[in-house]
Amino acid sequence: MILVTGGAGFIGANFVLDWLRDGDEPVVNADKLTYAGNAETLAPLSSDERHVFVREDICDRAAMDALFSTYKPRAVVHFAAESHVDRSIHGPGEFVQTNVVGTFTLLEAARAYWGTLSGAERDAFRFLHVSTDEVFGSLGPADAAFSEVTAYAPNSPYSASKAASDHFVRAYHHTYGLPTLTTNCSNNYGPYQFPEKLIPLTLINALAGKRLPVYGDGSNVRDWLYVGDHCAAIRTVLARGTPGETYNIGGWNEKKNIEVVRTLCALLDELRPAAGGARYESQIEFVKDRPGHDQRYAIDATKIERELGWRPAETFETGLRKTVQWYLDHAAWVQGVTSGSYRHWIEKHYAPQS
Ligand code: NAD
Numbered sequence: 135m136i137l138v139t140g141g142a143g144f145i146g147a148n149f150v151l152d153w154l155r156d157g158d159e160p161v162v163n164a165d166k167l168t169y170a171g172n173a174e175t176l177a178p179l180s181s182d183e184r185h186v187f188v189r190e191d192i193c194d195r196a197a198m199d200a201l202f203s204t205y206k207p208r209a210v211v212h213f214a215a216e217s218h219v220d221r222s223i224h225g226p227g228e229f230v231q232t233n234v235v236g237t238f239t240l241l242e243a244a245r246a247y248w249g250t251l252s253g254a255e256r257d258a259f260r261f262l263h264v265s266t267d268e269v270f271g272s273l274g275p276a277d278a279a280f281s282e283v284t285a286y287a288p289n290s291p292y293s294a295s296k297a298a299s300d301h302f303v304r305a306y307h308h309t310y311g312l313p314t315l316t317t318n319c320s321n322n323y324g325p326y327q328f329p330e331k332l333i334p335l336t337l338i339n340a341l342a343g344k345r346l347p348v349y350g351d352g353s354n355v356r357d358w359l360y361v362g363d364h365c366a367a368i369r370t371v372l373a374r375g376t377p378g379e380t381y382n383i384g385g386w387n388e389k390k391n392i393e394v395v396r397t398l399c400a401l402l403d404e405l406r407p408a409a410g411g412a413r414y415e416s417q418i419e420f421v422k423d424r425p426g427h428d429q430r431y432a433i434d435a436t437k438i439e440r441e442l443g444w445r446p447a448e449t450f451e452t453g454l455r456k457t458v459q460w461y462l463d464h465a466a467w468v469q470g471v472t473s474g475s476y477r478h479w480i481e482k483h484y485a486p487q488s
């Protein structure tokens with residue numbers, strides 16, 4: 135079986151659902167269920183014996199040791215993290231705790247367990263660390279895309295904490311020989327994304343008749359990848375990646391934020407026209423910029439294509455259309471995640487400037 139951490143979050147849950155759709159190897163899914171974790175997303179697996187959900191904190195060493203000794207996973211796929219840049223600006227402490235201390239704790243538990251293995255089991259063990267392109271910092275308009283040898287230059291507390299975790303993973307391979315793999319991926323979008331992130335926030339606000347907040351002048355560029363493609367890339371790296379290596383994953387889809395928001399509005403105009411023929415675009419509002427806002431991310435994903443044969447299946451157009459339709463079809467899921475603490479965050483973060 136494999137051990138997945140953070141499998142009740144956006145990408146982790148998509149990964150677990152896809153994994154069990156495509157194969158029969160069981161998953162033990164360890165998630166603390168923070169505000170971003172959602173057991174509802176995993177409801178289709180509630181009576182599936184191949185899925186074991188455990189509510190645990192990756193910072194809890196005893197709990198992590200118990201998971202390894204009970205389930206004896208052949209691999210770890212580590213998603214658990216605090217993932218939202220804006221939250222890391224409001225409160226970086228939790229990011230250091232989960233992303234740095236948590237990853238370190240999990241590495242220690244994995245190393246101890248791996249040390250008990252021998253022969254083929256020891257050789258086959260993998261620790262796959264899911265990371266981000268944000269560790270590379272910000273690109274200018276003419277700069278080459280991030281490759282695996284781009285120097286780290288994280289700019290936000292979030293990316294600094296992810297960079298630190300990447301360094302620990304690297305060190306555990308280099309020093310102890312732990313068979314690690316690291317993936318650095320660009321911006322994901324798709325089903326089950328928590329609506330604090332740009333695409334689901336825009337969709338949900340648009341349908342509710344609220345303003346669509348675009349930071350600064352909307353010219354910042356992100357490289358968008360459909361979540362199912364990210365999950366396929368992770369499966370590929372887990373199956374065929376070389377221990378100690380890092381792999382960049384991206385969608386070859388660089389878009390300005392304002393272009394993304396306008397495209398979403400146009401899709402909604404088509405799929406769920408607003409009453410009275412109003413255009414969703416009229417709800418766009420340029421708001422105060424994110425402090426330290428990285429201007430441009432772009433991933434050069436040639437290594438994973440050349441060495442492992444992975445390429446995204448979705449284009450931005452097909453992936454975005456699927457995503458908009460998914461949010462339209464899953465009003466109950468949206469309703470479930472946009473209550474309580476979500477409302478509190480939105481009120482605090484988007485409060486009118488005095
Ligand atoms: P998410 O915020 O949606 O989910 C994170 C999950 O981790 C949640 O289920 C949460 O409950 C869990 N978690 C948080 N702290 C925990 C702890 N201490 N112990 C156990 N579980 C804990 O995040 P996501 O967008 O699904 O991202 C998953 C991973 O992928 C992260 O490591 C993130 O850095 C990375 N990543 C995300 C993107 C993106 O665009 N979303 C892109 C590249 C890489």
Ligand code: DAU
Pocket residue numbers: 217218219220265266267268319320321322330331332333335347348349350354355356391424431
């Ligand atoms: O690049 C990978 C990263 O992508 C992941 O590591 C992070 O976990 C993930 O959250 C994401 O980070 P971003 O900061 O790029 O994503 P976010 O959706 O928060 O913002 C995308 C862009 O949209 C960014 O330039 C900021 C802008 N934005 C965001 C929000 C929430 C707005 O203009 N308005 C908003 O309300």
